[in-house]
Amino acid sequence: MGSVIFGGIEGGGTKFICAVGTSPDDIRRETRIPTTTPEETLGQAVLFFNEAEKDFGRFSALGVACFGPLDPNPDSPTYGHILPTPKPGWSNANVIGTLKSAFDIPIAFDTDVNGAAFGEWTWGAAKGLDTFIYLTIGTGIGGGLMANGKLVHGLLHPEMGHIMIPHDKERDPFEGECIFHKDCFEGLASGPAMEKRWGQKAETLPHDHPAWGLEAYYVALALANYITTLSPQIIVIGGGVGEREELLSLVRKNVQIILNGYVHSPAITRGIEEYIVSPGLRGRSGMLGAIALAQTA
Amino acid sequence: MGSVIFGGIEGGGTKFICAVGTSPDDIRRETRIPTTTPEETLGQAVLFFNEAEKDFGRFSALGVACFGPLDPNPDSPTYGHILPTPKPGWSNANVIGTLKSAFDIPIAFDTDVNGAAFGEWTWGAAKGLDTFIYLTIGTGIGGGLMANGKLVHGLLHPEMGHIMIPHDKERDPFEGECIFHKDCFEGLASGPAMEKRWGQKAETLPHDHPAWGLEAYYVALALANYITTLSPQIIVIGGGVGEREELLSLVRKNVQIILNGYVHSPAITRGIEEYIVSPGLRGRSGMLGAIALAQTA
Numbered sequence: 001m002g003s004v005i006f007g008g009i010e011g012g013g014t015k016f017i018c019a020v021g022t023s024p025d026d027i028r029r030e031t032r033i034p035t036t037t038p039e040e041t042l043g044q045a046v047l048f049f050n051e052a053e054k055d056f057g058r059f060s061a062l063g064v065a066c067f068g069p070l071d072p073n074p075d076s077p078t079y080g081h082i083l084p085t086p087k088p089g090w091s092n093a094n095v096i097g098t099l100k101s102a103f104d105i106p107i108a109f110d111t112d113v114n115g116a117a118f119g120e121w122t123w124g125a126a127k128g129l130d131t132f133i134y135l136t137i138g139t140g141i142g143g144g145l146m147a148n149g150k151l152v153h154g155l156l157h158p159e160m161g162h163i164m165i166p167h168d169k170e171r172d173p174f175e176g177e178c179i180f181h182k183d184c185f186e187g188l189a190s191g192p193a194m195e196k197r198w199g200q201k202a203e204t205l206p207h208d209h210p211a212w213g214l215e216a217y218y219v220a221l222a223l224a225n226y227i228t229t230l231s232p233q234i235i236v237i238g239g240g241v242g243e244r245e246e247l248l249s250l251v252r253k254n255v256q257i258i259l260n261g262y263v264h265s266p267a268i269t270r271g272i273e274e275y276i277v278s279p280g281l282r283g284r285s286g287m288l289g290a291i292a293l294a295q296t297a
Numbered sequence: 298m299g300s301v302i303f304g305g306i307e308g309g310g311t312k313f314i315c316a317v318g319t320s321p322d323d324i325r326r327e328t329r330i331p332t333t334t335p336e337e338t339l340g341q342a343v344l345f346f347n348e349a350e351k352d353f354g355r356f357s358a359l360g361v362a363c364f365g366p367l368d369p370n371p372d373s374p375t376y377g378h379i380l381p382t383p384k385p386g387w388s389n390a391n392v393i394g395t396l397k398s399a400f401d402i403p404i405a406f407d408t409d410v411n412g413a414a415f416g417e418w419t420w421g422a423a424k425g426l427d428t429f430i431y432l433t434i435g436t437g438i439g440g441g442l443m444a445n446g447k448l449v450h451g452l453l454h455p456e457m458g459h460i461m462i463p464h465d466k467e468r469d470p471f472e473g474e475c476i477f478h479k480d481c482f483e484g485l486a487s488g489p490a491m492e493k494r495w496g497q498k499a500e501t502l503p504h505d506h507p508a509w510g511l512e513a514y515y516v517a518l519a520l521a522n523y524i525t526t527l528s529p530q531i532i533v534i535g536g537g538v539g540e541r542e543e544l545l546s547l548v549r550k551n552v553q554i555i556l557n558g559y560v561h562s563p564a565i566t567r568g569i570e571e572y573i574v575s576p577g578l579r580g581r582s583g584m585l586g587a588i589a590l591a592q593t594a
Contacts (some may be wrong), residue, residue: 038496069561083561131451145527147444147451154444154528156562163522164555166463180559225460230442231451245555258461262477263381264366265453 007049007059007103010033010112011095011135013068013087017287018045020052020059022295024123024281024288028056030295032042037115038082038093043289046102050276061106063294065115065286066095068142070155073108080109083156088180092193093267101131106297112286113158114151116279117144119289124280133226134285135160137219141186143229149261161186172197172214191241207246216247220254223276227255232268245278252276304346304356304400305587307409308332308363308392310436314584316341317349317356319592321420321578321585325353326378335379337391343399345422356389356569358403360591362412362583363392365439369450371405377406380453383476403594409433410455411448413496413576414441416586421577426530430523431582432457434516435536438483442527456594458483460483462518469511486515488538517551520573524552524560531564542575549573 005028010017011082014035021027029052033044069083074262080096096109110118117134120126126134130149136142141161145152148230152158167176167183176183178192187193194202198216205211219242223235237248252272259268279285302325305316311332319322326349330341350356366380378394378446393406414431417423423431427446433439438458442449449455464473464480471494473480474487484490491499495508502508516539520532524544534545549569556565576582 031450060339112562131449143526147442147449148447150445152444152528155524155530155564156528156560157562158526158528160526162525162559164463164518166461181555190298221461225522226526227452229440229455229457231449231455233452233454258478260477262459263453263456267452 003057004060005056006291006293006294007052007062008287009062009064009066010115010286010290011043011064012112012286013067016041016045018048019287019291020049020056021291023291024284027288027291028052029273030287033120036162037089037093038098042095042098046099049103059103061108061294061297062099062103063108063159063290063292063297064095064099065112065118065290065293066190068111068157069159070095070109070111070157072114072157106295108297110151110293111157113141113142113144114294115289116145116238116285117146117236117289118151118292119281119285119287120279121146122289122292124285125236125277126234126280131230132232132234132236133160133230134236134238134279135223135226135242136239137189137237137242138191141190141239143226144153147230160222160226161190163222163225165218166224185218185222189215189222189241194241202241207244211246212247212250215241216250216254219247219251222256223255224258225250227259227268231263234274235276236279237276238283238285243278248276248278300354301357303588303591304349306342306359306361306363307583307587308361309409309411309583311340312363312424313338315345316584316588317346317353318588320588321581324585324588327584334386335392335395337515339392343396346400356400356402356591358405358591358594359396359400359404360405360412360589360594361392361396362407362409362415362587362590365408365454365552366456367392367406367408367454369411369454376426382589388420398552405594406591407448407590408439408454410439410441412441412533412535412586412590413588415589416578416584417576418443419589420573420585421582422533423531423577428527428530429531430457431533431535431576432523432539433511433518433536434486434534434539435488438487438536440523444527451465452584457519457523457552460519460522462515462522481561482515482519484520485536486512491538500537504541505512508569509541509544509547512538513547513551516548517555520548521555524556524565528560531571532573533576533582534573535580535582539581541576545573545575
């Protein structure tokens with residue numbers, strides 16, 4: 001008792017995962033709260049952490065890794081808010097304000113994918129690197145970015161699922177399903193896009209289905225763009241679709257074909273199995289990333 | 298005499314610009330050397346700086362902003378070398394080694410576009426920012442990147458001219474001319490690509506030629522990708538093609554259309570004239586960037 005302990009929230013579009021602990025081997029309590037309204041969801045999170053403080057003592061800090069778009073700039077008047085979003089009820093929700101009024105402790109705030117990147121950097125596949133990407137491919141597609149040893153925000157924060165990539169409409173007549181951009185990367189390659197195109201859920205597609213060849217091609221086009229744009233030291237790919245092992249090996253081959261030897265690094269030309277990798281923390285990158293963010297707050 | 302003074306080299310594919318001075322208002326001597334062989338070109342540069350040292354005193358440092366691909370990692374055995382390149386004679390040229398053997402002073406080394414970005418950050422359009430892009434569109438297309446206040450190298454260095462973008466072959470049957478990727482951004486939108494497509498040099502195309510509408514669309518697709526991937530605070534566009542004023546205003550409109558309100562920042566939705574901008578240092582970003590790099594060596 002009396003030791004240092006942290007709370008973490010991985011805030012997703014369908015569920016909020018709340019956890020209490022200090023590291024991957026020391027998660028003392030964890031819960032999942034369905035994402036409904038901000039009041040209800042954040043209210044449940046506050047209750048969970050209040051109960052946990054009774055058992056484990058006062059937290060040193062909270063970390064929140066949340067779906068976006070959001071405002072991560074502490075100097076901005078809307079810091080800690082969700083920005084206008086198609087997600088009903090969440091536009092302009094004051095996530096950090098709500099938590100601050102319940103817990104008078106430091107609170108760190110970033111995107112879900114920056115949080116997952118930070119988890120992978122602290123305990124996972126990206127330990128010791130200074131410039132890398134964590135990409136998730138699932139219900140949506142998003143990427144967290146660390147450059148020069150710090151998470152990147154810049155103007156707002158990366159939204160790299162929404163890059164525009166070549167779309168050969170003869171090979172793939174599916175028009176794309178992003179409500180902003182139709183056939184951007186997310187519009188062509190998210191789990192819901194796969195489901196619409198093939199008429200069945202991505203997780204039910206067998207490993208020899210042509211869906212995976214097309215998906216690997218789109219993912220590889222996006223990765224080739226990230227590689228030429230950012231020169232990351234590795235790319236970590238998570239998410240329900242992204243972690244399919246048969247996908248990853250096809251993606252690696254396609255990346256080499258698309259880059260065609262242009263980026264002259266043995267990491268890509270010879271060691272691509274260690275360049276495009278699955279998360280070291282598997283499905284726990286985001287939750288553990290929130291705990292890691294708390295430790296910087 | 299006896300005051301601090303620096304040498305800078307902007308090493309390009311057709312010419313090396315060598316300069317001596319301390320700032321945009323204090324360039325005391327400057328010369329242009331045609332890019333022939335590494336021995337001849339670097340030998341001429343050494344002669345120029347030797348002469349200048351006689352008149353201005355010993356340099357405190359040199360800065361070199363050079364065409365790539367190159368190895369900018371001081372811990373690497375090939376640090377300071379050009380990497381394998383289609384440019385005859387320059388593969389594996391030891392640029393920094395050659396200069397080090399002539400001048401026993403600190404020498405900074407980076408890509409031409411990172412150098413130009415650093416020049417714009419020190420004295421130009423990007424002063425005080427921490428995350429932005431300097432893009433040049435001319436004989437080739439390349440981008441320098443600063444993130445979190447430092448130039449980005451990562452695995453090697455960005456090569457963002459080579460991203461893959463949508464290419465509607467019905468609208469534009471030109472197949473692209475990148476020797477690595479055919480119709481990547483550079484393959485579709487560099488000066489030489491414009492010349493091949495339209496049968497005349499880009500600088501001779503009148504401002505109402507359809508070339509500019511197509512060019513603006515390709516540039517805007519690339520910028521939209523950079524914006525979603527990196528979230529830069531501004532994008533500076535230089536180069537012979539990039540600095541055409543009629544191009545820039547078309548690019549801005551196209552970026553807003555492509556992003557379609559997704560990146561929710563007034564910088565893009567309202568103030569895009571100050572978000573996508575020409576270099577503050579005009580054609581001198583690279584040369585002055587080399588001087589600025591020298592000051593960090």
